[in-house]
Structure formats: C-alpha cells, structure tokens
Amino acid sequence: MKVSYNWLRELIDFEADHAKLAELFTMSGSEVEAIEPKGQEISGIVSARILEVNPHPNADKLTLCLIDNGKEKIRLVCGAPNARPGINVLVGMVDSVIAGGRRLDKVKIRGVESCGMILAEDELGISGDHAGIIELPDEIKPGTSLEKIAKLDDWIYELEITPNRPDCLSHYGMAREIKALLGGRIKYPKITINEISSPTADELTIEIADPQGCPRYTGRLVSNVKVGPSPLWLKSRLFYLGMRPINNIVDITNYIMLETGQPLHAFDYRHFRTKKVVVRKAVAGEKFITLDNTERSLTENHLLITDGEKGMALAGIMGGQNSEVAADTKQILLESAYFNPVVIRYGAKAVGLSTESSQRFERGVDINMAPFANDRACQLIAQLADGQIHKGIIDCYPKKFVPAIIEFRPQRARSLLGLEIPNPIMKDILNGLDIPYTDGPVLKITQPSFRPDLTREVDLIEEIARIHGLDKIPESYRPGGSLLKEPDPSFKIRNQVRALLVGMGFVETFPLTLIDSDMLKKLDNTIEAMNLQNPLSEELSGLRPDLIITMMKTLRHNINYGNKDIRLFDIGTAFIPSSETLPVEKELLCLGITGKTNPTSWRNPDKTVDFFSLKGILETLLSHLNINEIELIPQNYPYFDTDYSFTLSGNRNILGRMGKVAAAVGKQAGLKQEVYIAELNMAMLTSLALEEKHFKPLPKFPGSDRDIALIVDENIQAAAIMDSIRQSAGILLEDLFPFDLYQGQNIPPGKKSIAFRICYRCPERTLTDDEVDGMTKNIIDILAREYGATLRT
Amino acid sequence: MNDILNDIKTFEAEAIARLNSVLDKQALDALKIELLGRKGKLADFSKAISKVSDEMRPQIGAAVNRLRKLFEEHIASKEQTFASAVKKQTIDYTLPVRADFLGHKHPLLQTVDDIVDIFKSMGFEIASGPDVETDYYNFDALNTPEDHPARDLSDTFYLKKGVLLRTHTSPVQIRTMEKHKPPVRIIAPGRCYRSDYPDASHSPVFYQCEGLYVDEGVSMADLKGVITAFARTMFGKDIKVRFRPHFFPFTEPSVEYDFSCVICGGKGCRVCKNNGWLEISGAGMVDPEVFRAVGYDSEKYTGYAFGMGVDRITLLRYRIDDIRLLYENDVRFIRQF
Numbered sequence A: 001m002k003v004s005y006n007w008l009r010e011l012i013d014f015e016a017d018h019a020k021l022a023e024l025f026t027m028s029g030s031e032v033e034a035i036e037p038k039g040q041e042i043s044g045i046v047s048a049r050i051l052e053v054n055p056h057p058n059a060d061k062l063t064l065c066l067i068d069n070g071k072e073k074i075r076l077v078c079g080a081p082n083a084r085p086g087i088n089v090l091v092g093m094v095d096s097v098i099a100g101g102r103r104l105d106k107v108k109i110r111g112v113e114s115c116g117m118i119l120a121e122d123e124l125g126i127s128g129d130h131a132g133i134i135e136l137p138d139e140i141k142p143g144t145s146l147e148k149i150a151k152l153d154d155w156i157y158e159l160e161i162t163p164n165r166p167d168c169l170s171h172y173g174m175a176r177e178i179k180a181l182l183g184g185r186i187k188y189p190k191i192t193i194n195e196i197s198s199p200t201a202d203e204l205t206i207e208i209a210d211p212q213g214c215p216r217y218t219g220r221l222v223s224n225v226k227v228g229p230s231p232l233w234l235k236s237r238l239f240y241l242g243m244r245p246i247n248n249i250v251d252i253t254n255y256i257m258l259e260t261g262q263p264l265h266a267f268d269y270r271h272f273r274t275k276k277v278v279v280r281k282a283v284a285g286e287k288f289i290t291l292d293n294t295e296r297s298l299t300e301n302h303l304l305i306t307d308g309e310k311g312m313a314l315a316g317i318m319g320g321q322n323s324e325v326a327a328d329t330k331q332i333l334l335e336s337a338y339f340n341p342v343v344i345r346y347g348a349k350a351v352g353l354s355t356e357s358s359q360r361f362e363r364g365v366d367i368n369m370a371p372f373a374n375d376r377a378c379q380l381i382a383q384l385a386d387g388q389i390h391k392g393i394i395d396c397y398p399k400k401f402v403p404a405i406i407e408f409r410p411q412r413a414r415s416l417l418g419l420e421i422p423n424p425i426m427k428d429i430l431n432g433l434d435i436p437y438t439d440g441p442v443l444k445i446t447q448p449s450f451r452p453d454l455t456r457e458v459d460l461i462e463e464i465a466r467i468h469g470l471d472k473i474p475e476s477y478r479p480g481g482s483l484l485k486e487p488d489p490s491f492k493i494r495n496q497v498r499a500l501l502v503g504m505g506f507v508e509t510f511p512l513t514l515i516d517s518d519m520l521k522k523l524d525n526t527i528e529a530m531n532l533q534n535p536l537s538e539e540l541s542g543l544r545p546d547l548i549i550t551m552m553k554t555l556r557h558n559i560n561y562g563n564k565d566i567r568l569f570d571i572g573t574a575f576i577p578s579s580e581t582l583p584v585e586k587e588l589l590c591l592g593i594t595g596k597t598n599p600t601s602w603r604n605p606d607k608t609v610d611f612f613s614l615k616g617i618l619e620t621l622l623s624h625l626n627i628n629e630i631e632l633i634p635q636n637y638p639y640f641d642t643d644y645s646f647t648l649s650g651n652r653n654i655l656g657r658m659g660k661v662a663a664a665v666g667k668q669a670g671l672k673q674e675v676y677i678a679e680l681n682m683a684m685l686t687s688l689a690l691e692e693k694h695f696k697p698l699p700k701f702p703g704s705d706r707d708i709a710l711i712v713d714e715n716i717q718a719a720a721i722m723d724s725i726r727q728s729a730g731i732l733l734e735d736l737f738p739f740d741l742y743q744g745q746n747i748p749p750g751k752k753s754i755a756f757r758i759c760y761r762c763p764e765r766t767l768t769d770d771e772v773d774g775m776t777k778n779i780i781d782i783l784a785r786e787y788g789a790t791l792r793t
Numbered sequence B: 001m002n003d004i005l006n007d008i009k010t011f012e013a014e015a016i017a018r019l020n021s022v023l024d025k026q027a028l029d030a031l032k033i034e035l036l037g038r039k040g041k042l043a044d045f046s047k048a049i050s051k052v053s054d055e056m057r058p059q060i061g062a063a064v065n066r067l068r069k070l071f072e073e074h075i076a077s078k079e080q081t082f083a084s085a086v087k088k089q090t091i092d093y094t095l096p097v098r099a100d101f102l103g104h105k106h107p108l109l110q111t112v113d114d115i116v117d118i119f120k121s122m123g124f125e126i127a128s129g130p131d132v133e134t135d136y137y138n139f140d141a142l143n144t145p146e147d148h149p150a151r152d153l154s155d156t157f158y159l160k161k162g163v164l165l166r167t168h169t170s171p172v173q174i175r176t177m178e179k180h181k182p183p184v185r186i187i188a189p190g191r192c193y194r195s196d197y198p199d200a201s202h203s204p205v206f207y208q209c210e211g212l213y214v215d216e217g218v219s220m221a222d223l224k225g226v227i228t229a230f231a232r233t234m235f236g237k238d239i240k241v242r243f244r245p246h247f248f249p250f251t252e253p254s255v256e257y258d259f260s261c262v263i264c265g266g267k268g269c270r271v272c273k274n275n276g277w278l279e280i281s282g283a284g285m286v287d288p289e290v291f292r293a294v295g296y297d298s299e300k301y302t303g304y305a306f307g308m309g310v311d312r313i314t315l316l317r318y319r320i321d322d323i324r325l326l327y328e329n330d331v332r333f334i335r336q337f
C-alpha cells in the first residue's frame, strides 16, 4: 500500500524525517519497500490568467496566449484545446523546473518565441493527463505561487502490509502506528454536516437479506451535486498514491478510503427506481455488468447490492455500469458498509478482480468506521461538489461486532519474549495503539473493532514486542545436547557415501525432482510417474519415479556443453505411486559415468569407460561400506541394453540395478555418448553398512601364492570356476582373483585364457611348498574335470 | 595503513621470484645483501613501523619478521643446492600428471552440511519428512486458514485433492511433535516446491531448513541467540542479526530476520539494495494453535521455529547470481566449490 508522508504529518505531529519514519515503520512490521520522492524538483511555478488567445501564424493546432502572471504580461505558445481567455492557469517561466527535473528555457515554436509554458497535469507529475492545461478556480489571483495552491512535494512510501493488519491500509491506521511508536495525538478531521431538511429515510430504505455477508450497511443521499474535476490537491494526492483521478465524487470516495481505510461507493441514485437498497446473495448464473464494462457471471456466493430488482454493485468489489456516477448525475447514494471478508475474498477471486476496495474488505475493515466515513465523505462532497446532504444517515447494523475480551498477563509477555519490560511501558504501548483495557495484575483487554487480528494473549504480546522494538530483545544462549533419543542413521551413511564417491572422482548433482512425464513414458513405459494437477510446463509435469531419468537429463546437459568425461552421482528421493494417500518416497543413490576412464594425460591410457568400469566402482564403494559378495543377476530393465542389464546384490540382499543405457533410450533421451548407470537403494545400503564390524587378528604366518592360467570354453563364467576353487581349497584359501583374461592369437577359437592368483594361508603354521603344490594340483584336476579346463603353457 | 601491508606483499612476491631464479652462488650472495642487509628493503619496512599507528604496529612487525624467516629459509636451501654438486635430473619432474578426475560435492549440499553441523553443535537433531504432503500437515496443522492464498493452485503444486508438494519444511515440525513429547529440538533440511517459473531468483524446487525448539520457558531471546550464533558461525563473527516484525499463521509473534550484508559488511551494495541488510527468512514463537494441533500444552510449553532458505545462503556465500545454476548441475559449475 502507498502512504504519503505529508498526509501523515497533517494527521499527527511527530519528529522523524522521511527516512527515519521509514525505518520505524519497517522495524515495527510495516515494511517500507520503496520511498519515492514526489514533486520536489518542481520550482518557480505560478498562477496566471489568460487574457487573449490568438492563432499561431504557422500552425493550426497552436495558439498564442497573452497571459498575466501577476508581474508582467507575456505571450506564450500553447497547444491546449481548452486555452481560452479568462481562465486561470499555471505557468512556468524561463528557469522554472517542471516534473522530471526539466528546466524551462526560451524556445522557438514554429517560428514564434515562447518564454515559458502553460502547464498540463502531467507536467506537474500529478497525473498522466496531457489533454489540456490545468484550469484553476477563479478566485486564485495571478502570481500565486504553486506551493500556496497545492503542496506537491511529498515522499510516498510503498508499504508491505501483512495480511493480518487491515488497519494499516489507511492513513489513520499508519498515524496510529506513529502514535504508538513516537507518542502524540491524532488530529482527526472535525466533521460538521449541514443537512437539508428533507430526511434520507423518505427516499431510501435499506434491507439486508444476508446479514452474514453484510453485517452493516450505511447509506446517505446527497442531492444537487455538481460532478466535475477535483481540485489540484485532491488529484495530486490520489495520483501519488497510485489512483487515477476520475471526478470529484469518485475521487472523494477514494480519498476517504485512503484516509480511513473504509471503502465507499457512490451510486447515481436516479437508477434506483424502487428507492431502496437490498443486499442479497446473487443467484447462480446471474449476469452483472461491472463498471469496467465487463459482463460477470456470478455464483450464489457473491453478494450483490440491488435496488430490489436489479443488481447495482458487486458488493465490496466493483460498482455496476448501470449506476455509475456520470457528468449529469444529480443525486447520489453514498454507501459505507462492512462486508464479510471471506465472502469478498471468494467473490473477487471467482470473477478474477482485485480492487482497492476488495483488498480492504478481504482483510477486514473496521466495522465501526462505516458511519464516520460516510459522514466524512458527505462533508467533502458538500464542500467540493456543492452537494446537499439529506437529513440523517441510515445505518442498518443487524450483526453487531462482539469484541474479544482477553486476559493479558504481563509476566507471560516477559517470559515469552525473554525481555524484562516493565508493566507501565506495556500499558503505554496499549494506549498508543488505542487498545482499551482495565487495569489489574492481569489486564482485561477489549479487542478494538479495527484489529481483527487481536483475539488472544499471544497476539497482544506480539504488539508489545513490535512496538517496544525487537532490537531490545536480548540474545540468550541455552546450552543443550540432543533431545531426540533415536537419531536417524541414514544421515551418517549418506555422508559416508558422498565422501567416498567424491574421493573416487564423482561430482555430486542435485537435480530438480520434477520431470517430463511424457518423456518418461517414451523411455520406460512400464513405470508410472505421479503427475502434478497444475504443472508449470510439460518439462516439469511429474515427480521422478526413479533417479535414472534425472541422471540422464543431467548427463545430457553436460555432454551437450562439452563436459564429456564425467562421473556423476545423485542421492535423492524417488516417488513411487501408491494406493495410500501419499506415495512411497524412497531414497536412492544413482551413479552415471561416461567418456574417458581418466583425465586425458600423457600418463593415462586413452580408454573409454565400459561396463566393468562401473562394476569396479561399485565394488570399491560397496566394499568400503562393508558390503561384499557382489553379484549381478541378469534382468531386463527397459532403460538398459539387454546385454548389460542387471540386478545388483551384495551380502545376498538386492541393492539395486545397473547397466548400459540402451541405444534407443539414449537416443530418445538426447545422449550423444554411451553411458553406464547404476541405481541403489540407500535404505538397504544403510542397513548393511551399519552392521557391526569385528576385529580379525592379523596373520602370524606367511602365506603362499600360486598362479594358474587356464584355457576354457569362452562361455564358462569366472564365478563358476572360482566357486570350484573355493570349495576345493577350503579354509586355507585366503584370497582369489582373476589377473589376466585373454582371447586371440594362440588360443583356439571359442576358448578363452583366464588366469587366477590363488592365495593360501594357514593361521596356525607356515604351509609347506608340497602342501600348496598339492592343493593347486588338486584344483587343476577338478577344473579339468568340471570345465574341461587345460593349463595354458 | 593497508598500503604498507600491500607493499610488503608485493615485495614478497618479487623477492621470492628472484630467489627462485638465482643461478649461482655469486648472484645469491648479492641478493642476500639486498634483501636482508642493514640497508636492505626489509630494513626499510622495519623503519616504517615507527610511523604507523599503534594498532597497526604489531601486524606490520609480524609481517616483516615472517618475511625475514622466509627469505632466510629460501637462501639456506639455495646455498645448500649450490654447495652440493647436483646430479643432473634424469626425470622431467615438471610434467603435470592429471592422474584422476576431481570429485566435488554440490555447493547447495555443502551449505546444507555446514548448516546442519552448526545446529548439531548446538544440540539440534536432524529430522525429516516427505516431499509429498497432505494439506493437513502443510497447512491445517500450521494454522493456515482454509482460504489462505498460499493454498491456491497458483502457489502450490497439487497431485490430487488434499495432496501436494510441501511448500515449506514446516510440516516436519508437526510430524516431529506428533511423535515426540517435549522437549524437542530439531533441524529439518529438505526440498520444497512452489509454483514459480524458473528465473534468476526463483526455482519451482528449492531447499529449506527448518528449526524447532520446544521446551518449558523457551523465549524469543533464545531464538535470537540461536539465529545470531548461526549467523556468526556461518558468515563470520562480525555479522549482525536483525529481527523485523512479520506475520506467519504458525508463529506468534512472528519475525523476519536479516543478516548484515555479507558482501559489503553493511555499508550498502547492489546485493543488499544499499540498505546493508539481507533478508534471510522467517521465524517466531510457535503459535498456540500449532501446539493444540499436536496436543502440546501451550501454557506449559513454549517454543520457537525458524526457516532458512538454503538456496539464498548458498548464492550469498559463493556470490552466485542465478539460482538455476544450482539445479542445472553443470560440472564446470560444481567443480568450482
């Protein structure tokens, strides 16, 4: 909301310049988002009277005006259609400064010299209007300085008012904040209304059919108004505060709204044929044309101001086109009402409108302000539009405001805030905020009608804190250890995995969990993602059901940007649809590798990663986590190439899957390189990694190694051979691994050469060569029998 | 005064470069006199000490002494080299190796690690909750009215009626309090979602950390203490914390808290929009309505809660100017941290 510094100064005396006041507002909860200087550059503008208007010799649309500026008579070139002899105008002479900081100079316009200009509103920055020059009232003498006609210099604050503080949406409300912060008294305008003898009640009855939606409605009639432009001060004030001046009647209603916070509406009363106001719910499907000339289709939740027959205004939101104040309007009905915030919020949203009026009603206006604001507006209408006010206000108030009565314990405030604030200061703050109370050890506080947010003790404690100043609250340090007795172990293991992977050259990624659900279907139609009802775009339309889909996207981005040799990982949530209310959220670890096995260097082999690169990485990682006995079980996953698609298990538990992204999938996903991906279940890793570790004594006796190179059929798996070796060697086998694999020259087709190192050790004694050779011979015999293996010589 | 320190720094760089390129004993001896001699450059700096202010004196003195030691070590090592007849090197030890890829943690998650560490050291326990939430946990239990705009489709992603992507980590407060009797002291990091089109400062997925402490006698002063302790550990001991009144449905009183600008130290710059303060997040005392929802006695227990935008803190600490970089995962970006 916008607030004028000068207007506040008119309402209350205080000592704070515009910058200091802004800080006070921000630090008490009304954040000043911007401060805009207005009209401060303008200087040297005076009033003048046009004496003669003559045609410009060289231009049809221009005129030469002879003006009297109080000091001298001079000729100025003017282009305004409303320039005519006898009117009072504002002029800037040479060296005067107009809005935007432009200094006026002697200029030649179409061959004629002009020593100044007659000003339009935009040139003073008080509206965007350049249609004609400003016309001043007749009584202003030529040569009167602009400052005496309208005070245009000001500071305008843009405030962020939190939704709980409707009272701050007015100058009265912000003046009250100043009063609470700095002391002083608010100078509310004195209202004196000269009513004519004709009673309002003779010509107006008000009927509220929906007291829930409209607890209070006041109306006054003003006759014989002269609709016309508003005076300069009023126009400029509205314009500075972000409202477009329209005519004196509408401008006054807006002005009073900015002053009091009470939205008002002026109807042209001649259109109320029945001479009554009926406030009722709209009928579903009822059509109504608002004054922005748009037909609105209403629901039964809208509230409508009617004359008993047809709609006249969409209550609290916008007036109707059929009763808009026009140039020839003579009699107006002035509405000042209280509408239910929920009804207005719903109604405004349903028709897609948000107006100054609806924004205030939505948050809750002061129900007791309605009659005052009505009177105040009538007073101004009498002053500025010559209106005659009918006798009496009609105040229909079927649903009275019931204030909350709150018990306030000063000690509770002190302990909740951790602040030693004495009782008298708290009472000063309550007084400053116009919050009434009866004194005692516990204060009995009556909720003011302008503060719908104050219903509980804790709400009042907040008032004390924010006005006293949050900066006065000390910092206290409570020592303390962990209070939950069951810490979640997953954090520890997750961090261990992250550290290991980073050490192995992996870059940690953190992708969006939102995916393109259509793309997912193209890549793997066997899984279903949960879709958003209101996605921002196709690209972000669902929740990832696995981490492979996002890993492929991250790989694609990097490969496309030239990062071709990379190892990436992602630990995060996958969302699996479920019949329960919420999906199953699974924490997974995803690894993705592509490109070279090492950075390009004179020292590194120039090799590209393959399936075994990934398997090797997994072996290292898992072994660090105390997970061994890694097994791959062939299984088809749609993401993976059928030759390289496996379920991964460790310590006889399923850990996840790994494979090479299938060519078709990679193409669809935009991957320009071969990539290998593994996806593991973090919960399983965590539970396996958390198994207790127990010390094994270090060997006291030396071990013996034997290497055997075998030639076997190429489709015999290493695991089978190794199983046989293990069985045969029994407990004396300490370690066993393949160290060479070869096919090609000297090896018959369909065969492969595979060499194992067999490490024997006995914990109790040194094994003799004979023993070791005997066991090895035995192994070779068994392998020959079981697999037809021969020794490679 | 910093001029002298700068001069010393420049001098150090030059001198070390010259020492490294000295080729024989003779040149080394000359340089030794130039650097360490009574009329040498170091002696000049020593003399200048008497002219500087009292507070700068120890600093400059220490810098000069450090340099003296450094030069002496370099000279000694050179002297030894020249003394022993050096065998010609048979390997080109200047060859860079580039053996392995460099792994890196993601900057956002590094920030989470740091935040969590700081709060753990203050006795907070890590807690977590699901990304997909019911409107009960995300809104109702947090005292958010039925017609609150945050519930709109334009603000919140919905999966179906009543099921949504959490818009903050505050539901973890509720889930934790439902499960545990007070006292409770948790920090809950996690992804959150809001229907914002991605741009330099918005992301539909972002990262928050929630803090909650409920016990007998917890006060706003405790909240201020914990936030201040965090700010100073994270950004340095000179950081100031400012509370501004604000409004949230689930805290009362509610505040927004600011840190003095970590870029300009509070003098005013582009990042803090020239006001010296950076808006970090919201906090406050847990609203009695929230306690009611989880069955805590709000007369007996009080508590504070705070949020923390981890993205924002990450952007600030690394001076990153576009939040999208955090979620794009370009390795050239991640490897910078």
Ligand SMILES: [Zn+2]
Pocket: B261, B262, B263, B264, B265, B266, B267, B268, B269, B270, B271, B272, B273, B274, B276, B277
């Ligand atoms: Zn700054």
